[in-house]
Amino acid sequence: MKTIRSAMIASALAMAVAMPARAETKIEVLHHWVSESEVAALNTIRTALAAKGYGWQDSAVGGMSGGNMQQALRSRLAAGNPPGAMQFLGWEGIDWSNEGVMRDLNDLDKANNWEATIAPQVLPFVKNGDNLIAVPINMHRQNWVWANKAAFDKAGIQQPKTWAELIADGEKLRAAGIIPLAMGDEPWQIQVIFDALVSDVGGPDFYKRAMIDLDDDALSSDTMKQVFDTLRQVRGLVDDGFNGRDWAVATGMVINGEAAMQVMGDWAKGEFLAKGLKPGKDFMCFATPSETPSFQFIIDSFGMFKVKDAEVTKAQDALAEVVMDPKVQHDFNIIKGSIPARTDLSVDDFDDCAKLGFQERAEAIQNGAMLGAATHGFAAQPQFSAVFGDVAAQFFVNDMSSEDAVKMLVDGINNAR
Secondary structure (H helix, E strand, C coil): CHHHHHHHHHHHHHHHHHCCCCCCCEEEEEECCCCHHHHHHHHHHHHHHHHCCCEEEEEECCCHHHHHHHHHHHHHHHCCCCCCEEEECCCHHHHHHHCCCECCCHHHHHHHCCHHHECCCCHHHCEECCEECCEECEEEECCEEEEEHHHHHHHCCCCCCCHHHHHHHHHHHHHCCCEEECCCCCHHHHHHHHHHHHHHHHCHHHHHHHHHCCCHHHHCCHHHHHHHHHHHHHHCCECHHHCCCCHHHHHHHHHCCCEEEEEECCHHHHHHHHCCCCECCCEEEEECCCCCCCEEEECCEEEEECCCCHHHHHHHHHHHHHHCCHHHHHHHHHHHCCEECECCCCCCCCCHHHHHHHHHHHHHHHHCCEEECCCCCCCCCHHHHHHHHHHHHHHHHCCCCHHHHHHHHHHHHHHHC
């Protein structure tokens, strides 16, 4: 009997050795982070997810500031094959929640008290009614200027206090052999500057009336014409090779001193930090110039789609917990260039640009100048944001008068209503 039992045990052990280990459950995540710093930041989430015993199946679709990713998602959903999770901007998560394809995270929210740590301005983009449908990993400021300090020193210029001063500095930079402003011709890159000008020229209240309330008087005003007049002057700062240029390539031009400035969200800062450059020493960071500064915010969040596999659902829970983990938010945002979405975390060990943004966010909240960035869908609904972007882009690349641009803008918004 003992011999038979021994043989059975030996056989079982042999089978255990021969059988492969249980396959690691992976969650497929659709996102548009493809630049060097973005991938490095994303790895902090992957590593933390792996520590929970789950794998990350990467589905990165870059380009068009997430537009290509949204197109890929539509195809996936039409085929009945949703990813496990997805990165959202603006109203995207709410819109897909309304389609009934996303699960809520209410149980996790209740267990961890997440909602209490999320800024009130952010909640409309991660909650649909009473349901938490996405978890935010960060907060970016869109209306930054990134400048090469050596280029400024060579041209003998200081941080501009107004757009008129910034534009006038262009002549000094060109005389020093430096491109004043680096950018590409993608509509969203142009709209980043347009968003800043609407607030900087008209003030935060004008921005709210025009970009959020879609007020006809604001849209057709002389102030809006002045915004386009200034945008035309900004076009004069850009080199002729901007066609087809990616935002990260433009950042690289500032990094290497080919160009002096870029108007871009603080994801650009991650590119500077990835090269080992230091704010204040190698590069400068300051808000787009205005008498009444604003903080134009965007957030990246992750939402979970309804899936049939119970193990993938568990992986979704793990990913949500990782995204909201204080250490992950700290580590991710130090690399990404943003600040944590959670409001209960410190930025004392972040770089000086992050500290400045953190301080100016608090001031903007107090002054009513905390504004959702229209470019990335945090102002009016996407169909209206698309009109702003389209008109600004056509104006920027064509010979159009400010009067014609304003008329096109008013007509476009009214047609989209």
